[in-house]
Amino acid sequence: CMSVMQSGTQMIKLKRGTKGLVRLFYLDEHRTRLRWRPSRKSEKAKILIDSIYKVTEGRQSEIFHRQAEGNFDPSCCFTIYHGNHMESLDLITSNPEEARTWITGLKYLMAGIRQYMEYCEGKKDTKCFCMWVKQTFEEADKNGDGLLNIEEIHQLMHKLNVNLPRRKVRQMFQEADTDENQGTLTFEEFCVFYKMMSLRRDLYLLLLSYSDKKDHLTVEELAQFLKVEQKMNNVTTDYCLDIIRKFEVSEENKAKNVLGIEGFTSFMRSPACDIFNPLHHEVYQDMDQPLCNYYIASSHNTYLTGDQLLSQSKVDMYARVLQEGCRCVEVDCWDGPDGEPVVHHGYTLTSKIPFRDVVETINKHAFVKNEFPVILSIENHCSVQQQRKIAQYLKGIFQDKLDLSSIDPGETKQLPSPQSLKGKILVKGKKLPYHLGDDAEEGDVSDEDSADEIEARTMDGRLGRRRKTMKLCRELSDLVVYTNSVAAQDIVDDGTTGNVLSFSETRAHQVVQQKSEQFMIYNQKQLTRIYPSAYRIDSSNFNPLPYWNAGCQLVALNYQSEGRIMQLNRAKFKTNGNCGYVLKPQQIRDSLGTFNPFSGDPLPANPKKQLILKVISGQQLPKPPDSMFGDRGEIIDPFVEVEIIGLPVDCCKDQTRVVDDNGFNPVWEETLTFTVHMPEIALVRFLVWDHDPIGRDFVGQRTVTFSSLVPGYRHVYLEGLTEASIFVHITI
The missing domain is CATH 2.30.29.30 (Pleckstrin-homology domain (PH domain)/Phosphotyrosine-binding domain (PTB))
Incomplete structure (x- = not known):
């Protein structure tokens, strides 16, 4: 085929x-x-x-x-x-x-x-690297003859951001050119040339420091390196032999049970030496605590592919975000033709999709990647007739996935846990007042449109025509158990466990500024959802950090908008197996008004942690993606910026010097030091920039939770860039 x-x-x-x-x-x-x-x-x-x-x-x-x-x-x-x-x-x-x-x-x-x-x-390994080298060779072979001449090599050097003297390039070219076809390199010869060019001086010196100046590590020397530098426990002889068998390329070295420089380089570029703790690729946190004790990955207007006014609505966006680990999706429901409810962004020109298609897509993809519960945030704008259709589809399609617990959340003292709700879908929406009784088929509920819709009506000049109440049918109300929507302008704690307060980012910012301790106490018992203002018509995202710091669980972002905020969100939830639930730090879960995340010394009794980060070198850093000249542009002048993002007192950044004309293997050898008051909530962001006389251009980034960092010599692979990395040493 x-x-x-x-x-x-x-x-x-x-x-x-x-x-x-x-x-x-x-x-x-x-x-x-x-x-x-x-x-x-x-x-x-x-x-x-x-x-x-x-x-x-x-x-x-x-x-x-x-x-x-x-x-x-x-x-x-x-x-x-x-x-x-x-x-x-x-x-x-x-x-x-x-x-x-x-x-x-x-x-x-x-x-x-x-x-x-x-x-x-x-998970870098030799096979992955060889595929990259093969593709690099084929792209450099302009005439497609399966050979590279010296001019094609020079062009490739420029593309790879390598600024070596032409004399040095020719010398390595001649050393690699060993067959009868003088003046050209076959793929096998190019591999030899590439190895000569890319010999890692930093790794070679590291190997020599543990090998008694030999060009290889014995099993004992490798074990010593793993214990002393990489801070690994329970390092056995068998484990070291496995490393040699897996990464060593020389059969002679394998027979002698030693690890040469090529094998050592492959090992250092493997998952075992990635900056992210490999144990955190799995769920490792306690999942038996109440829902309110977790940050929950949440999406705003999930169905949109672009901006808030004109973009397409697509059911596939639900599949995408669910498989990315999102556990709270939003569905805006409106009356549609032929008695069928539709999903779209109200008061805009976004396209409409059938509600039934949305539910079927969620049903299909909700638990493909993990079984932890999905919250369906229903924004209901439908007539009673079409509300009944919504309830019919939810029950008929989700069936036993729908959580219809008989427990009265008004009587229970705490929310259920993610573990107890595995495989379940929770409907978040309006609920009929208890005083109506079970016999009432419908009733009035407050028509507190979420604040982004209030803003949208204001922008459109229609706020005055807004209804104060709306009819809600019993069938839809009964599907809401633990997640009763309450659009709020202030913190309202009526003792009901199942209420979810919804704040626009604008109002939430005011609450955080004025009542941070009260807000945090509320979030220890109940759920809060924060979502973007309607004035963000371009689907940009707000900074989620102040709301995470205050303990808000459902900070809803526009997943379709790539950028800094979504990179932070991905990093936040990548830990704990990317399951969409991350346990809040104990100080945020349990404080009784004593912890203020916005003070200058939020945890006076707790010892601070120091992050000592030595930025050693970079590997195969590409030209900036938005470079005006593309591959033909100048070789980059890279520098590394490291940013700590967490409590306000911890937020800071520092950077290395600029290395001129070298994106292939720049060396910095600089140490940056950071003091962190609350590492449990902090993110560490590595950015590579290209310096130029009028500013800087973004090359790439990687963001990792502080708690997922591992000490020792580590590679930081830049997100979305094959082979591009920076090499660091971490001490905590």
Whole structure:
């Protein structure tokens, strides 16, 4: 099937509002991109395989549904969803066999790429590295003859940000060029050349310091290095022998049970020496505490792919965020045609999607990656008739996944735990007042639209027409057990365990500033949800730190908006197995008004921790992604900035000096020191910048929770950049 895909297949490409276009679709020679021709913009006529989210069979996409008049055989149709905004590429083959070939082939490639990318993010090994070198060689081979001449090597050096003297490059080229074909390098010779060029002086000196100046480590010397430098416990002879068997490339060294410089380099670039504690890739925290004791990964207006006014609404966004670890998703429900409720952002031009499709998608993807409970935050704007349809779909589709506990949350003293709710979906929404009694089929509840909708109405000049109450049907009310929505302008504690206070970021900021201790005490018993202001029409995100510091559990962010805030959110929830639940620090869970996160000395009785961070070197740092000249631009002048993000008293940053003209293997050898009052809540952010005379350009970043740092010599792999890393030594 790969050969068929690389040869190419004629398919019809459907586009919104136009007739289908016949194009030749084919897989490139590296099997990393799907391309098509003809195209007026040939450079844009491609999709990276690793950007593909999923491939669906048949006529399932929105564009296929709109092409109702098209008489297409469903077995010839399939859709490729790709990119951050879940764009769809809708294709029709001439026969079912071709469709099956492409669907199977793409899913095979996706599985391989995903596995490879996951490995590259935290699990570097020799195979992954060799794949990268092979791809680098093929991209440098401009004429496709399977050989690299000296000019192609010089061009590659520039692309890789290597600024070596041409004389030195030629010398290494000649040393590697050992076959009869003088003047060119085969792939095998290029590997030799690359090893010469990329010999890590820092790692070689480290090896020599533990090997009594030999070029290898014995089992005993390796064990000493692991105990002394990497602070590892229970290091056995068998463990050291396993490292040698796995990472050593020389058969002679393997036979002698020693680890040479190449094997040592591979080991140091492996998961065992990543900055992130490998034990934290699994759930390791106590999951039997009440829900209010956890930070819960939460999404705002989950269905949107872009801005808040004009962007598309897609059910696939629910699948995406759930599989990323999000455990609280939002569904804005409105009356739709033919008695069917729809989901969209009210008072805007965002597109509408059927409520039923949303529920089916959540049902399918809620527990694929983990079993901890999902909270469905329902914003109900429907008539009673369509509310009953909502309740019908929730019960009929979720079935026993729906948590309908018979316990009265008004009588219980604490919320259930994530562990006890595994595999359950909790509906967060309005609930009928208790005084109505169980016989009332419907009743009035406050129409406290969330503050972002109040702002939206104000912006649109319609606030005066706002209703004070709305009708709520019994069927929908009864689905709300532990998560009764209360839109709030202040902290209201009526003793009911199951209330969820909802604050806009604007009001929440005021509460945090004026009543931080009272707010924290409230959050020790009940849930609070904070969400972006409606004035963020570009779907930008607010800073979640003040609300996490105050103990707020559900800090809802726009997952579709990549940037600093989502990077912090990912780092926050990557620990504890990326399960979407992170246990709050004990001081935030249990303080009785004695802990103020915003004071100058929030924990006077607790010893502070010192982070001593030696930034040693960088490896294969690319040019900035937004570089004006792309690969043709100047070689970068990198520096590293380290930022501590946590309590206000802990927030600070420091940076190394600039290394001129070297993105391939810059060396800093600089020590940065930070004092942290509350490491349990702190994030450590590593940023690489390219210095230029008029400012700086962003190269890459990695953010890690302080509690997930491991001491010793560690590699910090930059998020989303294959092979790019910085090498550090950590002392805590």
